[in-house]
Each structure stands twice: as structure tokens, then as C-alpha cells.
Amino acid sequence: MSVPLTLLGLLEREPSHGYDLKRDYDAFFGRGKPLPYGQVYSTLGRLARDGKVVAGEAEPGDGPERKRYVITEAGVTEFEHWLGEPVAPEPTLQSVLFTKVVLALLLGRDAEAYLDTQRAAHLRRMRELTELRRTGPLVDALLADHGLFHLEADLRWIDLTTARLDALAAEVRA
Amino acid sequence: MSVPLTLLGLLEREPSHGYDLKRDYDAFFGRGKPLPYGQVYSTLGRLARDGKVVAGEAEPGDGPERKRYVITEAGVTEFEHWLGEPVAPEPTLQSVLFTKVVLALLLGRDAEAYLDTQRAAHLRRMRELTELRRTGPLVDALLADHGLFHLEADLRWIDLTTARLDALAAEVRA
DNA sequence: CAGGGATATACACCGAGTGTATATCTCGCG
DNA sequence: CGCGAGATATACACTCGGTGTATATCCCTG
Numbered sequence: 001m002s003v004p005l006t007l008l009g010l011l012e013r014e015p016s017h018g019y020d021l022k023r024d025y026d027a028f029f030g031r032g033k034p035l036p037y038g039q040v041y042s043t044l045g046r047l048a049r050d051g052k053v054v055a056g057e058a059e060p061g062d063g064p065e066r067k068r069y070v071i072t073e074a075g076v077t078e079f080e081h082w083l084g085e086p087v088a089p090e091p092t093l094q095s096v097l098f099t100k101v102v103l104a105l106l107l108g109r110d111a112e113a114y115l116d117t118q119r120a121a122h123l124r125r126m127r128e129l130t131e132l133r134r135t136g137p138l139v140d141a142l143l144a145d146h147g148l149f150h151l152e153a154d155l156r157w158i159d160l161t162t163a164r165l166d167a168l169a170a171e172v173r174a
Numbered sequence: 175m176s177v178p179l180t181l182l183g184l185l186e187r188e189p190s191h192g193y194d195l196k197r198d199y200d201a202f203f204g205r206g207k208p209l210p211y212g213q214v215y216s217t218l219g220r221l222a223r224d225g226k227v228v229a230g231e232a233e234p235g236d237g238p239e240r241k242r243y244v245i246t247e248a249g250v251t252e253f254e255h256w257l258g259e260p261v262a263p264e265p266t267l268q269s270v271l272f273t274k275v276v277l278a279l280l281l282g283r284d285a286e287a288y289l290d291t292q293r294a295a296h297l298r299r300m301r302e303l304t305e306l307r308r309t310g311p312l313v314d315a316l317l318a319d320h321g322l323f324h325l326e327a328d329l330r331w332i333d334l335t336t337a338r339l340d341a342l343a344a345e346v347r348a
Numbered sequence: 349c350a351g352g353g354a355t356a357t358a359c360a361c362c363g364a365g366t367g368t369a370t371a372t373c374t375c376g377c378g
Numbered sequence: 379c380g381c382g383a384g385a386t387a388t389a390c391a392c393t394c395g396g397t398g399t400a401t402a403t404c405c406c407t408g
Contacts, residue, residue, distance in 0.1 A: 001268045001269070001270055001273060002270055002273065003364080003365095004363090006273055006277065009277040009280070009281065010277075012281055013280060013281060017386095017387075017388095018387075018388070019386065019387050019388080020387095028276055028280075028346070029268065029272075029273055029276070031266065031267040031268060032265065032266055032267055033266045033268060036365070036366060036367080037387085037388075037389095038365070038366060038367070038368090038389085038390085038391095039364070039365060039366085040388090041387095041388060041389065041390095042363085042364080042365090042389095042390095043363090043364085046362095046363075058388090065371085065372075065387075065388080066386085066387055066388080067387090067388080083274055083277060083278060083283060083288065084288065084291075086288075086291050086292040086294070086295035086296075087270045087271060087274070087292065087295075088295075089295055089296045089298075089299040089300075089325055089328070090299060090303070090321035090324060090325055091206070092205065092206055092207045093205040093206055093207075093317045093318070093320070093321055094175045094203065094205060094207060094317075095175070095317075095320050096175055096176055096261045097261060097320070098203075098316065098317060098320060099175060099176065099180055099203055100257055100261070102202055102203070102313075103180065103183040103257060104257060106183070106187060106202075107183065107186055107187060109257060114257065114258065114260075117258070117260050118260040118261065120260070121260035121261075121262075121263055122260075122263045124263075125263040125264060126263075129264070137345060138338065138341055138342060138345050139276075139342070139345055139346070142272065142331075142334070142335060142338065142342065143267045143268075143269070143272060144267070145331060145334060146267070146269050146271070146272060146327075146331045147264040147267055149327035149328070149330050149331050150264060150324055150327045151263055151264055152327065153320075153323035153324045153326065153327040154263070154323070156323050157316075157319060157320045157323050160316070160319060161316060164312065164316065167312055168312060168313070168316065171311060171312050171313055172202070172313070177395080177396095178394095178395095191355095191356075191357095192356075192357070193355065193356050193357080194356095210396070210397060210398080211356085211357075211358095211398095212358090212359085212360095212395095212396070212397060212398070212399090213395070213396060213397080214357090215356095215357060215358065215359095216358095216359095216394085216395080216396090217394095217395085220393095220394080232357090239356075239357080239402085239403075240355085240356055240357080241356090241357080
């Protein structure tokens with residue numbers, strides 16, 4: 001999820017060490033997918049190489065030595081620009097669901113059965129997210145809603161595609 | 175989009191060369207994002223290394239030399255399994271939209287302005303996709319619908335988040 | 349027969365992601 | 379007192395996916 005820019009944003013808040021950045025990232029954005037340490041330091045290394053941040057000398061603090069990273073002017077500029085720009089909305093028109101359906105049709109497999117199991121998996125996940133939405137704090141609720149809306153979108157597409165399966169098969173085999 | 179499995183699927187249809195695989199992939203799945211040659215051959219190399227396909231000797235045909243790739247039993251098994259399994263529905267609960275909103279709030283930027291420009295970008299893209307949906311063949315229409323459904327999902331989330339912005343700001347700063 | 353376009357593959361490089369190793373400090377417990 | 383567990387902190391090696399570029403052959407046209 002655009003880790004370099006996100007770390008840059010956290011550094012814009014205040015200078016920090018890799019370890020703390022990882023904690024912050026996980027607290028704010030890590031829902032169910034914590035940032036691995038390996039990625040933190042390699043990302044910081046690239047940011048430093050490109051002049052977006054500067055790494056301080058290793059300082060013995062309480063605890064092991066650590067480096068303090070500070071964002072640069074170039075880093076701030078880049079981050080501001082990214083934050084202001086909207087995310088490109090569905091630029092590629094690709095989806096694994098579509099891929100599996102077409103491959104199933106191409107190879108004479110049961111595409112409708114696949115769509116059914118996919119629908120079931122989606123419904124299961126929607127029940128989980130509905131529960132999370134109900135019990136969690138606002139941040140979790142918003143993320144659950146985001147997931148739920150997109151799962152609903154998939155469900156609509158699954159139903160639509162199920163209805164069009166014969167026509168799609170004809171067009172694909174042509 | 176899971177390129178290795180997709181190529182495996184195309185090879186299950188019939189043995190083929192890298193070049194033709196790229197053409198087939200683009201024709202069926204490449205909508206606006208053709209598969210680069212570099213990725214074709216490196217992927218085939220990995221599939222061959224892992225025993226999912228076997229590469230024939232280079233054959234002089236009409237045209238330059240080419241290698242014919244054939245799927246193996248192991249490859250078929252792997253592909254069948256993948257095709258039957260549903261895609262994991264929204265496992266991570268992460269989204270760039272959410273990230274940008276939270277970072278804007280954390281750093282005292284205008285999150286609502288960002289949400290507005292994002293909404294505008296989405297609406298613009300929805301008009302494009304609506305047109306594609308109207309004029310294109312069924313395959314394009316289905317992909318456009320998939321995109322449209324997900325853009326609508328984002329719009330709902332954008333509106334919801336706009337309405338909750340103050341509460342979210344309070345929770346994030348805490 | 350020269351050369352442009354289609355066919356076909358190889359290679360080098362980078363970012364992202366994963367796993368593992370390593371070193372230091374703190375604190376509790378016998 | 380000292381020793382080991384756990385928290386803190388970074389480095390490194392490796393793989394995959396993705397992008398761009400180079401290279402070689404054949405075909406067709408003028």
C-alpha cells in the first residue's frame with residue numbers, strides 16, 4: 001500500500017527511528033498485515049539514497065544503537081504532492097475473478113460452480129466484517145465498511161456474470 | 175494478476191511459445207495492461223525450474239528459433255487447485271484512500287478537500303467506463319461493470335467517511 | 349538487395365516482500 | 379549477584395514481479 005510514501009508521511013509528523021516507524025505504521029495502517037522490519041529498513045535506505053530523508057549517525061540511547069531519520073525538503077514536497085493527488089480509479093480493468101471465470105470457460109470447467117463457491121466465501125467474509133464493524137472502534141468500522149462495500153460490489157458482479165455466463169462462453173470461444 | 179497461474183492455464187489449453195502466450199494473455203486479460211515480454215520469459219523460466227512446465231529444445235521454424243512449452247502433471251494439478259479455490263475476499267483491510275485520509279488528519283491537512291478531489295476523479299472515470307460498457311463487446315462490458323461497481327463502492331465509502339471526518343480526526347489524534 | 353516491420357528470446361536492473369541473524373539493554377528471579 | 383527471557387533495534391540475503399533494452403531471424407516491399 002505505498003509504503004514509502006506512508007513512511008514519509010509519518011516522518012513528516014516527527015523524526016523517528018525505523019523501529020518506531022514500524023510501530024506507528026502498524027498502529028495506524030497495519031490492520032491484519034503488520035509491516036515487516038526488513039521492508040522498513042530497505043525502504044528507509046532507498047528514501048535516504050534518493051534524498052527524501054537523511055539518516056542521523058547511530059546513537060547509543062537507552063537500548064541498542066539507533067539511527068534517527070529526518071525528512072528533507074525534497075521529501076516533504078514529494079509527500080505533499082502524493083497526498084493531494086487522487087488515487088487512479090480502476091485504471092487497469094483487471095480482476096482475478098474475471099480471469100478465473102474466463103479460464104474456466106476456455107478450458108471447459110464449471111464456471112458457475114466456481115462463482116458459487118466464490119459467492120459463499122464472500123458472504124462468509126461479509127459476516128466477519130459486519131461483526132467487526134459492530135464491535136470495533138471507528139477506525140475499524142470504517143475499514144470494515146470499505147471491505148463490505150467492495151464485497152457487495154463483487155457479489156453484484158458475480159450475479160451479473162452468472163446470468164451472462166452462456167453469452168460470455170460464446171464470445172470467449174469465438 | 176497472478177500471471178504464473180494464468181499462463182499455466184493458457185498452456186493447459188495447448189502447448190505454446192512465449193510469444194504466443196503473450197498474445198493470448200493480452201487478448202483475453204490484458205485490457206489496458208499488456209503483459210511485458212520480460213515477464214513472460216522470466217515467469218516461464220520459474221515455472222520450468224519448478225517442474226510445472228517443460229521447455230522443448232529451440233526449434234528453427236518459420237521465423238526465428240523458438241521454444242515450445244508444455245505443461246506437466248504437476249502444473250495441471252496446481253492449476254486445477256487454484257482455479258477451484260475462491261479468491262480470498264478482502265483479507266487485509268487496507269486501502270490507499272484510508273491511508274491518505276488518516277495521514278491528512280494526522281498532519282493537519284484538509285482531508286475533506288482530498289476526499290472531494292477523489293470523488294471527482296472517480297466520477298470522471300465512471301463516465302468513461304459507462305461509455306465503454308455501452309459501446310464495447312460483452313467482455314469489455316463485464317469488466318467495465320466490475321470497475322463501476324467498485325467505484326460506486328468507493329463513492330459510498332467516501333461519502334460515509336466525509337460525514338464521519340470529525341469523529342475520525344478525534345480518534346486518530348488520541 | 350536494402351531495410352523496415354513482425355516474430356521471438358535473453359538479460360540486466362529495481363522495488364517490494366519475506367525470513368533470518370545479530371547485538372544491546374532491561375528486568376525479574378533464584 | 380548473575381543469568382536468561384523478552385523488548386528494542388538494525389542488517390542482510392534471497393526471491394518474485396515488473397520494466398526496459400538488446401539481439402537475432404525471417405518476410406515483404408520497393
